[in-house]
Amino acid sequence: MLDLTSQPSFITEQGSNMSHVELSSGACFPGNCSEDCCFQQAGKEVLQIERNALAQLDQYINHDFSHACEKIFNCQGKVVVMGIGKSGHIGRKIAATFASTGTPAFFIHPTEASHGDLGMVTSQDIVLAISNSGETGEILSLIPILKRQKILLIAMSGNPKSNMGEVADIHLCIKVPEEACPLGLAPTASTTATLVMGDALAVALLKKRRFTPQHFALSHPGGLLGRKLLVRVDEIMHIGTEIPQVTLDASLRDALLEITQKKLGLTVICDDQMKIAGVFTDGDLRRVLSDNTFDLNNAKIAEVMTSGGIHISADKLAVEALNLMQSHNITVLLVVEDERLLGVVHMHDLLKAGIV
Template sequence: MSQITVPPGFDFQQAGKEVLEIERAGLAQLDRYINNDFSRACEAIFQCVGKVIVMGMGKSGHIGRKMAATFASTGTPAFFVHPGEASHGDLGMVTSNDIVIAISNSGESSEILALIPVLKRLRVPLICITARPDSAMGRASDIHLCISVPQEACPLGLAPTTSTTVTLVMGDALAVALLKARGFTAEDFALSHPGGALGRKLLLRVNDIMHSGEDIPRVGKDAMLRDVLLEITRKNLGMTVICDDDMNIAGIFTDGDLRRVFDMQTDLNNLPIADVMTSGGIRVKSGTLAVDALNIMQSHNITSVLVADGNHLLGIVHMHDLLRAGVV
């Protein structure tokens, strides 16, 4: 039975550091198992025209779920199948085009062993990850990956600790090696993470969020400053574009420009905008990533950029648009 009180002088930090030392030793030994069998496993997965099916019971199952998730998000279609459920119908998810990765530290998981004859009959390639190449699973595998460790971090030698860490790292090694072999890019990664911050940063483009058409604050080149101030107030973007009827950009005028005009002590009602506008204006193309537009704004210390095709105005993106889109 567990003790209710902490033993006198017990050092939690020391106990934690001992776990790190033991698990580091296990990971150091894993290097020897990144060998020809590892290369064969990567090649088999790379050539697979179906999906990678990962299986495991107990703690191995938890690691297997993470392994499948990592594969799936890095360009290798994969999913986890519980061995117990597989024996009761879920094995129908597996086809001859797939490849199975089965995980068991002992290599003697009865639930997985019960499935192997069916997998062999379907001619499904089998990669087994165990600590014992001579185990029943090791002997039955087409490719065996060893994850043997010197000892578990659990002082009883019972709770899977070092072994699960090493198995997790073996899965990461497979996934990342395949990612590199496929030439998988950050944009590819974003496509499988559209709901996250990374997806928004790598998929969202300025044309998805820009103000266009009648929402663009703009005035003609012959406008007076008072007309400009009314347009800035109506469109509420803190700036306006000065352009002709064909949307060819002449310049911009911002809140900051207005503060400088006040310092000029001139007649604001009769001041042509052409005399005080900033020519040109910083602009990006419509296909520019929103995160790149953000970087441009930050580097120039501005709050909006023009979206244009050459000198032809298409829209405006404001910092607030990026905030609402979750890019900032």
């Protein structure tokens, strides 16, 4: 039990002033500093301690780390992450990072594992057990069963000589010089080191698998990245009668009516085979109106159109259409296959699809 009377750390209120007591050497708390400096100094001390911890962690990216990556890469099942308390919270994040970067994984609470959830673990899986001390009883009680089932055990702890470290097939050390907590009680630097070691594993495996943004999007279909990397142009383009188009012999008046009816800010000029001759946009209309040499009542669209048009293939990603629009400072793209018009896609369509 902690002897609270021996702790030199408390702050008492006296009227409008706060008496100051130091928790550790060099610490700064209300009473002997400006309004903000005590918090800032404490925060900077934490950052420095945790930076030092991560610098120390570099030495543990060694053969054991490579061995763990190799086993996980060749695993035919899943990585089952276990941990209690703060290690459990970090373990959940590590499992989630694995799962979203190409390494199938899930988290099991060791207590729940002892009451039936261990049935989710198969002999093809790998267990990644996390405990800073390496002496977590709930995990140690599961190890004989894991060994009996010949399940590979990777232990991540701060003590290679702990019971977990000794019985594990592979041990990843996460030892830190000190915790950022001045009482040395709350896991701080050690949990940061654990999280970073998990990230190092996940990213090393991601690179080995040649994991791409498209692979990442498949596990994030509901997110912005998923939409950007999964939605194609042919899923959002306007087709058929929705396409604003006129023939080469159409009048300027006909073209203006088509632009007004279809409400996409342009019309495409095509021949009978849907081969594109040019486009006429709102911007082209302003140009024509400013030119007094045109006879607006009798002008043909072929006289005032802009030849060609910026286009994209139907099988391209919608985000590529967005990039093309932005690079050309336009709001509509033609969708073309074999030089023939298939459809049009407007910036508003990208907005509706959540691409922008």
